[in-house]
Amino acid sequence: MSKNYATVNPCTMCMPLGSVMAFRGIENTMPFFHGSQGCSTYMRLHLAHHFREPIDIASSALSENGAVYGGGANLKQGLRNVIKGYDPRIIGIATTCIAETIGEDIPQLIKEFRQEYPGHSDIILIPVSTPSFKHSHEEGYNETLRAVVQTLAKKDQPSDRFNLIVAAIVSPEDVRYLKQMLDDCAWSNILLPDTSETFDAPVVDEPPKIPVGGTRIEDIKDTANSKETVTIGSCSTIIGAGEYLDCKFNIPNIVLPLPIGLEYSDIFVSKIEMITGTALSRKYELERGRLLDAMIDSHKYVAHVKTAIFGNTDIVIGVTKLLTELGMQPEVIATGSDNQVFEKAARKLAPDAVVLCNTDFSGIHSEIKKKEIELMIGPFTGRQISKAEHIPLVRLGFPNHDRMGASRQLILGYEGAMRLTDTITNTILENK
Amino acid sequence: MLENKIVTLDERRKHIQRKEGEILLPVICNSDSLAGAVSQRACVYSGARVVLNPITDALHLVHGPIGCASYTWDIRGSMTSGATLYKNSFSTDMKEINVVFGGEKKLANALRELVMKYHPPAVFVYSTCIVGIIGDDLRAVCNASSKELNIPVIPVLSEGFRGNKRMGYKAACHAIFELIGTRVHTPQKPAINLLGEYNVAGDLWNIKPYFEEMGIDIIVSMTGDSCVEDIRKAHTAHLNLVQCSGSMTYLAKMLEEKYGIPYLKASFFGTNDMSKALMTTAKFFNDPLMVQKAEEIIKRETARTAPLIEYYRSRVSGRRAAIYMGGAAKAVSLVKAFRELGMDVVIIGTQTGKKDDYEEIGCLVNNGTVIIDDANPLELRELLTRQKANLLVSGVKERFLSYKLGIPFCDFNHDRTITFEGFDGMVNFAHEIDTTINSPVWKLHVMRTGGLINVEELCNS
Structure with missing residues (x-):
């Protein structure tokens, strides 16, 4: 498909946003943008809308002077102020367009900061390059996870654990589910990043400045000593944390699709059974059985329903897989990212569907019209099309600004597939 | 002085003042945000x-x-x-x-x-x-x-x-x-523009009928519910009413200079400010009939809405409000509106206020009120707690901070879906404040109470 000059209603976001979604899953970490004040505020707003949580992102608040003469002074002052205000263990420094374009050398500035302020030597600084004009938020997320292990992972005694890298943006509820399953089955692991508490925090008497939770720093250090890495999310086009650990520390990295739907969940579970030598517990075998039961119950109502799926690459692929398992008809499969891996995977899953990469909602809209779509599945950004064409929209994934419960939306594993199957079926029934 | 007490960065201290007695130290404002301070401002x-x-x-x-x-x-x-x-x-x-x-x-x-x-x-x-x-x-x-x-x-x-x-x-x-000025147009009756009226949630439609009733034509509201064609004719107005002064005073001055259109500051929020806006406009046109009409409208609408507002007032008066807004004009209007509801304002701040804005605010608020420029989340949370605020009025980023602190919240920003302007808007606002302040969710215990719960009592309560 030929790409237009203008993008109309974006189906993607920018790299620094993805970096926050990764940094937020690390214990006691404060995200920091080297750029103008607006980047931080806009992304705080975008994330607050979705997670319904206070989101703090610091900024070096570059002004005209900084843009002309370099933003080193702002960066260093910003770091000191964040340390004073938030007392973090880690500051995750993501660049923005402006920092990248004026050619800021962050590692050098960090070196200078270390020399000028030796008192702050206990603060871990993790730089990551995330210019908005290069990739989407999805790559920003994976670049950041790699930067995190690159900075922290240290070779030590081999451990009995495996790494579970969540290489796609999922909900806090999804992470909670994974953790519960790993715990229930006594599968000893290091999960990165852990946003289960940090993006969905409880009300407490004295809320902490940086939310409690996240993958422990000691555990991230120890990722270099695990026996294997399982990376879930297979659409990434950049070198991720799992690949880095493989290259650097010879830890085999197996990349799997997100466990969405029955078969992808089976693949995930079987792989971990193999690594750990421990079988899935009965609780989840029962869950699997109930999922299959639910799918059988639903199959006639959802059969051949023409569906458009759009949003983040890995979620779109996983949901498309579930739809094919249910006998539905994925007709439009779309993402805003420019991603060949996604394109290939989508074509394989649904050879008759239109696959759109690097697209926007105007592109999605015209395909939806052409294909006489009956159901839309994706983020709330599809709402205008849904309204205009009177097609029900199952809100799924990020961003979701206009409905409750984005943090508690479960789509991973057998339980997630069950909930998704019920939601899809009920939406179809209600709109019959 | 407060500056010695609040825990914040040194560079930020002069942006925060407490009104004590007659003397109010100037609040430092309208400067670049401090790096690393997590300003609520955008770009x-x-x-x-x-x-x-x-x-x-x-x-x-x-x-x-x-x-x-x-x-x-x-x-x-x-x-x-x-x-x-x-x-x-x-x-x-x-x-x-x-x-x-x-x-x-x-x-x-x-x-x-x-x-x-x-x-x-x-x-x-x-x-x-x-x-x-x-x-x-x-x-x-x-x-x-x-x-x-x-x-x-x-x-x-x-x-x-x-x-x-x-x-x-x-x-x-x-x-x-x-x-502006790229269309020929001759207004047939007294004509005004509204500057800094954004028709959030449909605010404009609450107030437009009153002006029409007074025989005034609104050429264009800038920029809420405006279209290009109407903006092109804006130079033909006899008067500009500037509501959001932070964003639009600049344009009003340019229009005054080039086209000789005078401007007046106005606010359509709160019964008093709304009444004042209608009356000031009528008096500007120096037409006794129009003044009489304005009086009629104010009397009629106040009589209609006062009992409703009074009901909500009885449910919220005495509570302590905190205000953190983008612009100063709205913040000032809010202080007055809270007065109508019998509420005290204990914190007031803006992202983009200027020196004269803060002076106006300083004159308006009671002793003990904290005034803050370009606040950040850490300062807001400390102030909300220390000033014992029962409510925060602000935007989305601040909403969840407020909720996490267990403080009721009212969105007065872009996300609002209920009109707050005009006489009916004030009723809506009062309703919203009552709804959030008096919600039972705030009475639920943050931590489970220890010991054995008297089940019988809980069931019968």
Whole structure:
């Protein structure tokens, strides 16, 4: 498909946003943008809308002077102020367009900061390059996870654990589910990043400045000593944390699709059974059985329903897989990212569907019209099309600004597939 | 003094003052945000975008990487009675190659493509950080496109780093000013423009009928529910009423200078301010009949809404409110509205207030009130707790901070879906404050109470 000059209603976001979604899953970490004040505020707003949580992102608040003469002074002052205000263990420094374009050398500035302020030597600084004009938020997320292990992972005694890298943006509820399953089955692991508490925090008497939770720093250090890495999310086009650990520390990295739907969940579970030598517990075998039961119950109502799926690459692929398992008809499969891996995977899953990469909602809209779509599945950004064409929209994934419960939306594993199957079926029934 | 007590960064202390007695130290304001302080402010682009985006039939094209367009797609609750083009998000989606070789060509092509497809009456092209750095000549591209496509293509010089949000307001005012005066029009009756009225949730439609009843024609509301054609005629008004003074005083002054249109500050929020706005306008036109009509309206509407407001007042009076707004005009209006509800304001702050704004605020508030400029989350949470606020009025970023602290919250920003302006708006506002302050959710224990619970009592309560 030929790409237009203008993008109309974006189906993607920018790299620094993805970096926050990764940094937020690390214990006691404060995200920091080297750029103008607006980047931080806009992304705080975008994330607050979705997670319904206070989101703090610091900024070096570059002004005209900084843009002309370099933003080193702002960066260093910003770091000191964040340390004073938030007392973090880690500051995750993501660049923005402006920092990248004026050619800021962050590692050098960090070196200078270390020399000028030796008192702050206990603060871990993790730089990551995330210019908005290069990739989407999805790559920003994976670049950041790699930067995190690159900075922290240290070779030590081999451990009995495996790494579970969540290489796609999922909900806090999804992470909670994974953790519960790993715990229930006594599968000893290091999960990165852990946003289960940090993006969905409880009300407490004295809320902490940086939310409690996240993958422990000691555990991230120890990722270099695990026996294997399982990376879930297979659409990434950049070198991720799992690949880095493989290259650097010879830890085999197996990349799997997100466990969405029955078969992808089976693949995930079987792989971990193999690594750990421990079988899935009965609780989840029962869950699997109930999922299959639910799918059988639903199959006639959802059969051949023409569906458009759009949003983040890995979620779109996983949901498309579930739809094919249910006998539905994925007709439009779309993402805003420019991603060949996604394109290939989508074509394989649904050879008759239109696959759109690097697209926007105007592109999605015209395909939806052409294909006489009956159901839309994706983020709330599809709402205008849904309204205009009177097609029900199952809100799924990020961003979701206009409905409750984005943090508690479960789509991973057998339980997630069950909930998704019920939601899809009920939406179809209600709109019959 | 408070400055010795609040835990914050040294550079921030002079931005925070407590009113004590007659003396109020000046609040330092209108400066660049401090690095690392987590300011609630956005950037120049954001300021320009919030002001211009409500123009319903214009095409708003963001020249920059995708993020700036993604995060501003239909985020403002400005309603429309006509065109919906402004609810789309257009971007040149600059990539690395455009950054290296320049984005002018892509911009020109994008303009051509979009104008052919959507046929807008005008285009606003917003520049973002990167455009300023690589030096695309926005004006030259816009001028050439304007000639080629035969519609106004107006550059909005809003590179994010060139200052704060206030600079963006100015850039927006300049952009609007380019449109004004490009249509011949002769008003048939007394005519006004509303400046800084954004029709959030449909506010404008609450107040417009009153002006019409007084025999006044509103040529255009800038920019809520406005269209390009009406903006072009704005120079023919006899008076400009400026509500959001932070964003639009600049335009009012330009219109006064070039077209000799006087302007008055006004607020349509709160029964008193709304009444005052109608009366001041009537008196401006120096027409006894119009004054009489205004009196009638005020009497009628006040009589209608007073009992409702009184009911809510009885449920919320005595509570302590905190205000943190983008602009000062709304903050000032809120102090007065809370007075109508019998509530005390214990914290008041703005993102973009100027020295004279803070002086006005300082005169208005009671002793003990804390005044804060360009606040950050850590300061807000400390102040909310220490000032024992029962309510925060602010925007989305602050909402969840407030909730986490167990403090009721009222959205007075873009996300609002209920009208707050006009006589009915004040009833809505009072209702909203009552709904949040008196919700049972705040009475639930944060921590489970220890010991055995008397089940019987719980069941019978």
